[in-house]
Amino acid sequence: MRQWVLVVGLLCLAGTPVLAQQNFSELRGRVTDAQGAALPGVAIVARHQESGLFRETVSGSDGAFFMTAMNPGPYTVSAELSGFQPSQRTVALLVGRTATLDIQMQIGTFQEAVTVTGEAPLVDLSSKEIGGHVNAQELADTLSFNRNFTSYLGLLPGVVASISTASFGADSINVNGQTVRNVNYMLDGANNNDTFNGGNGGAQARVPVESVQEFQLLTSQFDAEYGSTSGGVVNAVSKQGTNRFRGSAFTFFQNDAMTTRDFFARQNDLEKPETRQLQWGGTLGGPIVRDKAHFFYSGERIAFDQGVTVNIPARPEFNRTDFEETRVWNHLVRFDHQLTSNHTWGGRLLWETSPQANQLDTDWTASRAEKETDTDWTFVANLNSVLSSTTVNTLRVSVVREDVFFGNPQYFEAGSQVSLPPLLDYLSFQDQQSTRATSRLDTAYGLDDTFSWFIPNRRGDHDVKAGFQYLYSNVRRFVASNTNGTFIFSHDLAFDLADPRTYPERLSIRVPGAQDFLSKAHFFSAFIQDKWKITERLGLSLGLRYDLEVMPIDERDNPRFSDRSAYPVDRNNVAPRVGVTWAADAERRSVVRGGFGLFFQRTPFTFTDAVTSSGVFTDSFTVLFPATGVDAGPSRGVLPTDPFLVGGPTVNRTLLNALFPRGTLQRNAGDVFFDSPDRKLPYARQYSIGYERQIGTNMSASVDYIRSEQRDLHMRRNLNAPVRATTSRTGRLVRPNPDFVQNVWEIGNYGYIDYDALQFEFNRRYSRGFALRGSYTLSKGRGNNEVANNEIIITQVEDALNLDRNVGPTSIDRRHVMSANATWLVPRTGGLQLSGVVQYRSGTPITLINSSFDLNRNGRFEDEFLPAGTYRGTGPNALTVENTGGRRGARGPDYAMANVRAGYNIPLQSNRRVQVFLDVFNLTNRTNFNNPSGDQRSSTFLVPTSINEAPRTVQLNFRIEF
Numbered sequence: 001m002r003q004w005v006l007v008v009g010l011l012c013l014a015g016t017p018v019l020a021q022q023n024f025s026e027l028r029g030r031v032t033d034a035q036g037a038a039l040p041g042v043a044i045v046a047r048h049q050e051s052g053l054f055r056e057t058v059s060g061s062d063g064a065f066f067m068t069a070m071n072p073g074p075y076t077v078s079a080e081l082s083g084f085q086p087s088q089r090t091v092a093l094l095v096g097r098t099a100t101l102d103i104q105m106q107i108g109t110f111q112e113a114v115t116v117t118g119e120a121p122l123v124d125l126s127s128k129e130i131g132g133h134v135n136a137q138e139l140a141d142t143l144s145f146n147r148n149f150t151s152y153l154g155l156l157p158g159v160v161a162s163i164s165t166a167s168f169g170a171d172s173i174n175v176n177g178q179t180v181r182n183v184n185y186m187l188d189g190a191n192n193n194d195t196f197n198g199g200n201g202g203a204q205a206r207v208p209v210e211s212v213q214e215f216q217l218l219t220s221q222f223d224a225e226y227g228s229t230s231g232g233v234v235n236a237v238s239k240q241g242t243n244r245f246r247g248s249a250f251t252f253f254q255n256d257a258m259t260t261r262d263f264f265a266r267q268n269d270l271e272k273p274e275t276r277q278l279q280w281g282g283t284l285g286g287p288i289v290r291d292k293a294h295f296f297y298s299g300e301r302i303a304f305d306q307g308v309t310v311n312i313p314a315r316p317e318f319n320r321t322d323f324e325e326t327r328v329w330n331h332l333v334r335f336d337h338q339l340t341s342n343h344t345w346g347g348r349l350l351w352e353t354s355p356q357a358n359q360l361d362t363d364w365t366a367s368r369a370e371k372e373t374d375t376d377w378t379f380v381a382n383l384n385s386v387l388s389s390t391t392v393n394t395l396r397v398s399v400v401r402e403d404v405f406f407g408n409p410q411y412f413e414a415g416s417q418v419s420l421p422p423l424l425d426y427l428s429f430q431d432q433q434s435t436r437a438t439s440r441l442d443t444a445y446g447l448d449d450t451f452s453w454f455i456p457n458r459r460g461d462h463d464v465k466a467g468f469q470y471l472y473s474n475v476r477r478f479v480a481s482n483t484n485g486t487f488i489f490s491h492d493l494a495f496d497l498a499d500p501r502t503y504p505e506r507l508s509i510r511v512p513g514a515q516d517f518l519s520k521a522h523f524f525s526a527f528i529q530d531k532w533k534i535t536e537r538l539g540l541s542l543g544l545r546y547d548l549e550v551m552p553i554d555e556r557d558n559p560r561f562s563d564r565s566a567y568p569v570d571r572n573n574v575a576p577r578v579g580v581t582w583a584a585d586a587e588r589r590s591v592v593r594g595g596f597g598l599f600f601q602r603t604p605f606t607f608t609d610a611v612t613s614s615g616v617f618t619d620s621f622t623v624l625f626p627a628t629g630v631d632a633g634p635s636r637g638v639l640p641t642d643p644f645l646v647g648g649p650t651v652n653r654t655l656l657n658a659l660f661p662r663g664t665l666q667r668n669a670g671d672v673f674f675d676s677p678d679r680k681l682p683y684a685r686q687y688s689i690g691y692e693r694q695i696g697t698n699m700s701a702s703v704d705y706i707r708s709e710q711r712d713l714h715m716r717r718n719l720n721a722p723v724r725a726t727t728s729r730t731g732r733l734v735r736p737n738p739d740f741v742q743n744v745w746e747i748g749n750y751g752y753i754d755y756d757a758l759q760f761e762f763n764r765r766y767s768r769g770f771a772l773r774g775s776y777t778l779s780k781g782r783g784n785n786e787v788a789n790n791e792i793i794i795t796q797v798e799d800a801l802n803l804d805r806n807v808g809p810t811s812i813d814r815r816h817v818m819s820a821n822a823t824w825l826v827p828r829t830g831g832l833q834l835s836g837v838v839q840y841r842s843g844t845p846i847t848l849i850n851s852s853f854d855l856n857r858n859g860r861f862e863d864e865f866l867p868a869g870t871y872r873g874t875g876p877n878a879l880t881v882e883n884t885g886g887r888r889g890a891r892g893p894d895y896a897m898a899n900v901r902a903g904y905n906i907p908l909q910s911n912r913r914v915q916v917f918l919d920v921f922n923l924t925n926r927t928n929f930n931n932p933s934g935d936q937r938s939s940t941f942l943v944p945t946s947i948n949e950a951p952r953t954v955q956l957n958f959r960i961e962f
Helices: 002-014 136-141 149-153 263-267 409-414 605-613 653-659
Strands: 025-032 043-048 054-058 064-070 073-080 087-093 098-100 114-117 130-135 159-162 172-175 183-187 212-220 232-238 246-255 276-289 293-310 320-340 343-353 356-359 370-386 391-407 423-425 430-432 437-455 461-479 486-488 506-512 515-533 538-550 574-583 590-600 620-625 672-674 683-695 699-718 744-767 770-783 816-825 832-841 869-872 880-883 895-907 913-921 953-961
Touching: 025 073, 025 087, 025 461, 043 064, 054 064, 064 391, 064 437, 087 098, 130 136, 130 744, 136 149, 136 212, 136 744, 136 770, 136 816, 149 159, 149 172, 149 212, 172 183, 212 699, 276 320, 370 409, 391 409, 461 605, 506 653, 515 605, 538 590, 605 672, 605 744
Parallel strands: 025 098, 087 114, 183 232, 423 486, 672 744
Antiparallel strands: 025 064, 043 054, 043 073, 073 087, 130 212, 159 172, 212 232, 246 276, 246 953, 276 293, 293 320, 320 343, 320 356, 343 370, 356 370, 370 391, 391 437, 423 430, 437 461, 461 515, 486 506, 506 620, 515 538, 538 574, 574 590, 590 683, 683 699, 699 744, 744 770, 770 816, 816 832, 832 895, 869 880, 895 913, 913 953
């Protein structure tokens, strides 16, 4: 009952349905005369310099004024009062930041205003939030291999950006040691998230960098207005039209002639793949009605043939070079209109198609390739209303949609996965046909509204926000994956009908057929936030947030639920957020900040997908033959005895259809997934303290200590945990509950992760032709699970979970992360510009095991940890590592990268310019290896077989701004 009282209290405080001003800026200040006395009744007008859109208010009795829900950018702020000289100030507003502008007016009757030009302060004295900004200038000047915005976010402290090779545009970031899923992506203040995967593939709709005015990334201690994550919040703001037609045109080009052969292509004497990347497009924005209505358009075409070197040491005949083919169209349209002096509205549509053919991995043979079709779009419309000089309301509606299919290329031709040959899953590579055949239609509808109220002179000034958000999401899933089957081998030998050692030892296959199901969810949140400026130097941030998540799941046949509609709903998610800021000097150029907060995570559909689709009775499930473990014959040099293996890697469809008639609802003979009535939302407790100092006009330096304690993380325990008859890998599995053939997984809140970091950043914004940013993070992440992805508890033995054995560094733990980028417009060279990015990361953990045996006989090999000591692989490129024992006790290779750019900025008339650049990625051609196998049974134990970055590549760039 107590939590509902809190919710009602929040709503009463809100007054109207509200969320936050995530894509906007704020301006506040005080007007005084020459003696410092407050001036009430001063007419304040803030006009966006490029679009002419304006906001007006009147100073209060204490001279204070406040404006919110303002588009970021440069503004001219004018102040007028009878008997005083008019005053004008210029100020640049940043997304998600509050700028303070104090105006002093002189007595007189001169009609010409006194204009003072000023830069936006680099230090925000009103906020405890930790994060950073990347603006359009930095986006244009900083080189990026694929120009995906997430790579730019990797320039900030505490952030590791990863380029995806599995799906175009699915680059992601880890923020402060948390999983990539724990990032909330927002565009123009609206949801841009994949509700199925979370942030696992980055934003739902890829945001083209040419259309971005500014990115803000909040990495810790974000205010109560932000939720749905305990990791990071990405705030992207698209460009808007102005009072004159402005735009850009660009092309970026690279191909195999401009690319060095990668490490394994050189080592195996393979030809370079026929790679190519061509990106071209442009933007255009301008007035529809001057000072009132504007448009902006961005269009982009990408033709990307990405090279892949297949490296299979055990079967070198499969080694080859190849390329993936991606063809992308991306469009963004934005409209802004000032209805009256107090009301503005606008809308934005982002739409992208990104089909990919011949998707590859480094351990797949040519026939194993996959294909993807993907269409993503997001739409938002908003209405901003100034209700009084101190209150503003923002109403927003949004839609995000993804229509994607992942599958075997032959599926598109045959229309049936069942008719295709099975996958051959060898010990160190995969051959024949992909099992993948799944589509997803994911749609999310959002409604939110923001109410902001500035309350001056109440024991200080109060900047109050309150509100709520409602998001409804549904996901339609079609799954035909593995209906062609997977044969599992204990070796890498080619199949020979006459040689028993080459036979498969198990078959995995989906029966009776494909599955089609719908999942739904409702997400509700409410908050109130007060940024209380107690004195000119002391501020207090007080926030309270409530999150409610309702995911209706039919709990039929689940013995933990007496009622099939009694799915778990966690109603206790009240999150206080408290912070303090103190200007450490009288000039207010430095700030000491600190805070504490609770941050609840959202549950992605992928965590509960199997609960919905793989209950006790279902029309589609995956079975294993033999059911009680692998067939021991092949590893002993004798023929297998299981009826589905005796003929080799060919599916016996006659026998299979007799056992599992198609189109029937049957008892699940594969893994069963249960929900738990006690399932709660995971959360994180965050603590921080830091110091930031502005140095001169354009430089700042900061240091922050951050601690994050993730709790109640989802993990899965086995309600039907087996006992292996012997310690041998091939020993038969015996299960305690004869009603189930395989595992019975139940989601529970068993996990925790602790993260500590010391973060440093130096930033010199672009001035006099030079900009520099540098960051360093010293961190440690440790817990009883890999990285909070609803993982299986691998240390379970019968009913004992043994989670203490699972404690170790997280799988993404990197002790050292460094990044630096700089841009220099070289003087007296006619426009020569040099820029570069340098990054370093220490290696991530590896778990060393030996899957040849199962000493604790729990049916798993991932917990057969090798003892502490020094280990070395065998063969070329083998690594030597120091293992501390236990899970994730060794470290993989580190990562280092240097990218440089040289070219010319050629200024033209009317603020136009031409940019011609040459980029060199991976200047030193360093080979950054992915982590190798940690399984001592594998022939590639501690031998890297793939790389995670392209070899040295040259790119030509041409861009014009007009």
